[in-house]
Amino acid sequence: MVSERCTQRIELLQHLLRVCNGEQWLFNSFELSIPQMRRYNMKCEVVQFSLEKLKIIYDMNNLTGSDKVNEKLLYQLNERLKIIFTKSGRSKSILDPHALTAALIDLLIRVCGVMTKSETRMIGVPILESIERLIDESFIKPYCQGLLNFSRGSSSPSSSSS
Numbered sequence: 692m693v694s695e696r697c698t699q700r701i702e703l704l705q706h707l708l709r710v711c712n713g714e715q716w717l718f719n720s721f722e723l724s725i726p727q728m729r730r731y732n733m734k735c736e737v738v739q740f741s742l743e744k745l746k747i748i749y750d751m752n753n754l755t756g757s758d759k760v761n762e763k764l765l766y767q768l769n770e771r772l773k774i775i776f777t778k779s780g781r782s783k784s785i786l787d788p789h790a791l792t793a794a795l796i797d798l799l800i801r802v803c804g805v806m807t808k809s810e811t812r813m814i815g816v817p818i819l820e821s822i823e824r825l826i827d828e829s830f831i832k833p834y835c836q837g838l839l840n841f842s843r844g845s846s847s848p849s850s851s852s853s
Contacts (some may be wrong), residue, residue, distance in 0.1 A: 696823060697803045703831065704803065708796045710838070711789070721842035725789075731841045732789040737834045739779055740791050747771050748791075748798055755801035760809045765818045768802055772822060776829035799826055 709715035711732070713725040723731070738744075751771050757764055775795075803826070806819055 694807045697807045700823070700826065700831070701800055701803045701807075704796055704800045707831075707834070707838075708793060708800070711793045711796060717838060717842050721839070723838075723842055727841075729787075729789040731838060732792040735788070735792065735834065735837060736778075737830055737837065738775065738792065738795055740786070740788065741779060744775050745786070745791070747774055748795060751775075751798055751802070755798065755805050757805075760805055762818060764805070765809060765822065768805065769818055769822050769825065772802070772825045772829075776825060795830075799830060802826070 706715065706718075710717045710723060711728055713723070713728065716722045751768065754764060754767055754771070802822065806822060809819065
């Protein structure tokens with residue numbers, strides 16, 4: 692069911708947020724310090740922040756705070772997520788990419804929370820699945836894989852295994 696998958700996705704995103712904040716090891720196996728996370732988030736190409744995307748993230752924060760979860764809201768979230776995850780040229784940001792990544796993860800947690808509250812009819816199921824796919828394929832999978840590769844490359848000889 693969509694609700695169960697969203698709950699699992701929320702747990703994974705909360706884990707990634709704790710890792711990003713230096714509160715937990717990645718998958719309880721790889722320790723990454725906050726400076727290492729900052730380096731990774733600065734190099735990470737999963738999300739390329741631009742002023743337009745920052746405005747959309749801000750707008751989405753307002754949308755996810757809505758008590759009224761309906762198909763219109765889900766379509767709005769889906770369209771905005773597509774824009775956020777669209778690849779564009781890297782732009783110099785005066786804002787901290789690490790803080791922006793943490794804010795994005797927090798936003799994705801709230802989007803998944805909205806999805807768990809939705810009581811959509813059958814017509815709404817495809818939009819929920821579309822949002823799930825966007826989050827999984829555009830953020831969770833590439834971010835986790837990149838972070839795992841980064842952690843393996845930056846781990847000390849005593850903690851690496853090959």
